[in-house]
Amino acid sequence: MQIVEKIPEAIALRQELRDTVGFVPTMGYLHEGHLSLVKQARMDNSTVIVSIYVNPTQFGPREDFGAYPRKLDRDLKLLNKEGVDIVLVPSDDEMYPPGFSSWINVEKLTERLEGAARPGHFRGVATVVAKLFNIVQPSRAYFGQKDAQQIMVIKRMVADLNMDVEIVVVPTVRETDGLAMSSRNIYLSPEERRAATILFKALSLAQQLWKSGDKDADELRKRMTSLIQKEPLAQIDYVSIAGAETLEELNLIDCPALASLAVRIGKTRLIDNMPLG
Secondary structure, X not given: OEEEOOHHHHHHHHHOOOOOEEEEEEOOOOOHHHHHHHHHHHHHOOEEEEEEOOOHHHOOOOOOOOOOOOOHHXXXXXXHHOOOOEEEOOOHHHHOOOOOOOOOOOOOHHHOOHHHHOOOHHHHHHHHHHHHHHHHOOOEEEEEHHHHHHHHHHHHHHHHOOOOOEEEEEOOOEOOOOOEOOHHHXXXXXXXXXXXXXXXXXXXXXXXXXXXXXXXXXXXXHHHHHHHHOOOXXXXXXXXXXEOOXXXXXXXXXXXXXXXXXXXXXXXXXXXXXXXX
């Protein structure tokens, strides 16, 4: 496994590769969710490249960039065990050198949900992913369903800018009690960790109601909200039942939909989602 810190070296290595390249962009502090992406990339491609980079431009001024968990040695051991070929570990100066002033804005999709709650977040995401795609030139790039809106933004960017990469979506990996795996789960105290299961319970309720024939999106949102409010440690940022293609809130679920939410458990902000149809 080769560890690369400089972008010119990564580009040179990529130019030597002739067969398919699978790429998994991460911010590190890897868990089984990340590794499920790596495993799928390993199955699908001749070469697997993983990036580890905590991207400062997708964090707001009062968010957890400084506290975001980092453990590079541990991550490298996990990736080596999975048979990863190249790990790109760039510095901020490599990714955003002095004078950097080019940004990618994907409109409409970024105006809702996470985009509304975290202004500027998706500008940072789209820009760093575009840079990484340009460096790695992957055949396929792998993302987890937990970040559903991010996937939609990246797919839109790839289509609009004619990027030659296939976006592969891998199902969310969950703990045994349903909590979606996330690097931020480490922030939770034991009591908060117990409370955090309310996200999955609310999504499961929405899915159960939908499967039983309830197509009233407002009713699903109300039932989810009521359930979450019964958990004293939970504070709702948003609860959404939206069209799976547009993320526009629905009145009637008459098309593929996405139930999604963002909830603060103590000081930790967690997101999750579940497709309906």
